[in-house]
Amino acid sequence: MLDAKTLGKLQDQALELRKMTIREIGHLGSGHIGGSMSIIELLTYLYYHEMRIDPSDPKKVDRDRLVCSKGHAGPAVYATLASKGYFPEDWLLTLNQGGTRLPSHCDMNKTPGVDFTTGSLGQGTSAAVGIALGQRLLKQDARTFLIVGDGESQEGQVWEAAETAAQWKLGNLIAFTDFNKLQLDGWTDDIVSMDDIDTRWLGFGWHVQRIPGHDFNQIAEAVERAKAVLDRPSMIILDTIKSKGFIPGEGICANHSMAFDSEAAEKAIAELEARTKGGKE
Amino acid sequence: MVAIEDLAAEHPEVVMLDADLSSCIGSSSFQKLYPERFFNCGIAEANMVGVAAGLSSMGLVPFAHSFGCFSSRRAYDQWFLSVGYAQQRVHLIGTDPGITAQLNGGTHMPFEDIALMREVPGIYVIEPSDAQSLYELTRQAYATGKSSYTRVPRKGATHRYPVGTKFELGKGIVLHEGSDLAIVATGEVMVNAATKAVETLEASGVHPMLIDLHTIKPLDTELLEKAAKQCGRMLVCENGRYAGGVGEGIAAHLARTCPTKMDFLNVGERYGEVGKLPYLAQAFGFTPERIVELAEGLLKN
Numbered sequence: 001m002l003d004a005k006t007l008g009k010l011q012d013q014a015l016e017l018r019k020m021t022i023r024e025i026g027h028l029g030s031g032h033i034g035g036s037m038s039i040i041e042l043l044t045y046l047y048y049h050e051m052r053i054d055p056s057d058p059k060k061v062d063r064d065r066l067v068c069s070k071g072h073a074g075p076a077v078y079a080t081l082a083s084k085g086y087f088p089e090d091w092l093l094t095l096n097q098g099g100t101r102l103p104s105h106c107d108m109n110k111t112p113g114v115d116f117t118t119g120s121l122g123q124g125t126s127a128a129v130g131i132a133l134g135q136r137l138l139k140q141d142a143r144t145f146l147i148v149g150d151g152e153s154q155e156g157q158v159w160e161a162a163e164t165a166a167q168w169k170l171g172n173l174i175a176f177t178d179f180n181k182l183q184l185d186g187w188t189d190d191i192v193s194m195d196d197i198d199t200r201w202l203g204f205g206w207h208v209q210r211i212p213g214h215d216f217n218q219i220a221e222a223v224e225r226a227k228a229v230l231d232r233p234s235m236i237i238l239d240t241i242k243s244k245g246f247i248p249g250e251g252i253c254a255n256h257s258m259a260f261d262s263e264a265a266e267k268a269i270a271e272l273e274a275r276t277k278g279g280k281e
Numbered sequence: 282m283v284a285i286e287d288l289a290a291e292h293p294e295v296v297m298l299d300a301d302l303s304s305c306i307g308s309s310s311f312q313k314l315y316p317e318r319f320f321n322c323g324i325a326e327a328n329m330v331g332v333a334a335g336l337s338s339m340g341l342v343p344f345a346h347s348f349g350c351f352s353s354r355r356a357y358d359q360w361f362l363s364v365g366y367a368q369q370r371v372h373l374i375g376t377d378p379g380i381t382a383q384l385n386g387g388t389h390m391p392f393e394d395i396a397l398m399r400e401v402p403g404i405y406v407i408e409p410s411d412a413q414s415l416y417e418l419t420r421q422a423y424a425t426g427k428s429s430y431t432r433v434p435r436k437g438a439t440h441r442y443p444v445g446t447k448f449e450l451g452k453g454i455v456l457h458e459g460s461d462l463a464i465v466a467t468g469e470v471m472v473n474a475a476t477k478a479v480e481t482l483e484a485s486g487v488h489p490m491l492i493d494l495h496t497i498k499p500l501d502t503e504l505l506e507k508a509a510k511q512c513g514r515m516l517v518c519e520n521g522r523y524a525g526g527v528g529e530g531i532a533a534h535l536a537r538t539c540p541t542k543m544d545f546l547n548v549g550e551r552y553g554e555v556g557k558l559p560y561l562a563q564a565f566g567f568t569p570e571r572i573v574e575l576a577e578g579l580l581k582n
Contacts, residue, residue, distance in 0.1 A: 126328045126330075127335035130332035130333060130337075137317070157328060160328035163325070
């Protein structure tokens with residue numbers, strides 16, 4: 001359990017990151033809001049509580065690393081990195097504009113703090129396996145964190161990566177599935193169901209947990225349990241809500257990428273603040 | 282494999298990955314020397330290339346191997362994005378190029394890997410014609426600090442060049458001087474056939490230039506322009522496909538700089554098929570006789 005003060009700080013930070021992400025996409029006029037909002041608690045927890053990183057030295061050799069394999073969640077990653085001081089917050093207003101350092105999908109060569117380039121779904125999983133393997137080979141006391149989408153898990157490469165990570169007993173690899181049950185075309189259950197995702201990962205030899213994905217205490221406990229597992233990679237399946245906190249997108253199918261302007265963004269932020277009554281989403 | 286093992290002895294960051302074909306290329310000997318730096322990824326080439334990219338981002342330098350069709354076609358998006366676009370450094374090896382796949386047949390016979398690899402910005406594409414040039418060019422590719430794709434037969438490498446021969450990555454080798462036409466050959470099968478064809482042509486009073494073009498990307502445009510100017514006619518022979526291949530690449534360059542009468546020997550639109558090397562060489566026309574025929578045809582016009 002997190003103490004009340006830590007929990008409060010994380011909740012406040014998550015609200016702040018949600019507002020930054022909504023403004024970032026609203027300024028551009030459209031973007032991947034749904035899958036960005038569903039991983040805000042996870043990113044907040046990792047960057048504000050868990051990962052051993054130094055924003056003033058983004059390339060520090062023995063840092064913990066994060067691969068956001070669902071690369072379209074870039075806007076949420078960027079808001080998190082900006083808030084940590086990897087780059088100025090005003091960069092967020094350049095999202096996806098010509099010449100930007102914040103492209104739609106995460107790019108390690110453009111954005112300080114991004115540890116691997118992703119966007120073609122599935123590919124970040126293999127890269128994360130390579131990174132975790134490299135950390136072990138180089139005898140680093142460091143972990144690799146990986147975020148995979150539920151729709152993304154339809155890609156065969158995810159499972160190729162899963163089998164090698166288990167074979168190589170990568171206990172320093174901790175992965176999360178953003179199980180928000182929606183993909184671009186609609187409900188994952190109606191397209192190619194991921195309903196049995198826990199048993200799939202179990203079958204591939206991973207340590208598997210499934211938790212409510214917006215609950216910091218649950219995330220904290222699951223990560224601690226995963227860290228104690230040294231002989232297998234870990235998968236933590238997060239039951240999440242796509243577009244969580246961007247209320248106009250909550251509960252609708254077509255929230256993968258949405259068009260809205262700055263005015264709508266401010267209205268959505270006001271709605272969110274009213275709902276959270278000044279702090280707790 | 283000797284080149285990679287020597288590099289591994291000198292550079293602790295060198296690691297080797299294979300996709301269940303380590304006994305075919307001999308990477309099992311690397312495994313014996315450096316068991317902690319060898320990773321058999323199983324029959325999952327896309328993941329192997331992605332893992333290699335991740336290892337590269339940690340400062341390690343992976344060599345990764347599968348048969349050419351799987352190294353290239355099967356893992357192409359991973360090679361293009363996780364390695365190419367992400368600016369990682371991986372040395373990928375595709376064995377059994379073209380007809381050297383022999384008894385594995387059409388499913389295992391890569392002709393189009395040349396075109397696919399030429400499409401990836403910033404990498405080197407190499408097809409050495411013998412064991413000595415393979416050794417030297419592998420070391421030079423490592424020294425560039427960039428990614429490379431090496432197309433190489435896994436069995437019975439020819440010994441063409443003596444130890445101590447100077448090779449330069451990106452620079453073709455003139456094997457025979459001549460001025461009637463330039464024969465540009467890439468890879469062991471074609472350089473062997475072209476060498477014999479040159480003997481026949483010389484005996485009939487034709488003096489061809491013969492170039493071993495071991496580096497496919499970047500093209501040695503300086504040598505190719507010189508050969509085109511000197512000879513006025515050029516025949517490009519490759520154990521691959523015309524579309525996107527070496528010949529098309531050279532033709533596109535010379536069209537801009539030095540328009541030259543050309544012909545091409547390759548598989549064209551055909552798929553591969555099963556058979557031993559002599560049968561396949563006959564079936565696809567990868568023979569000295571066919572090269573002589575094409576050369577004489579070029580000289581008539």
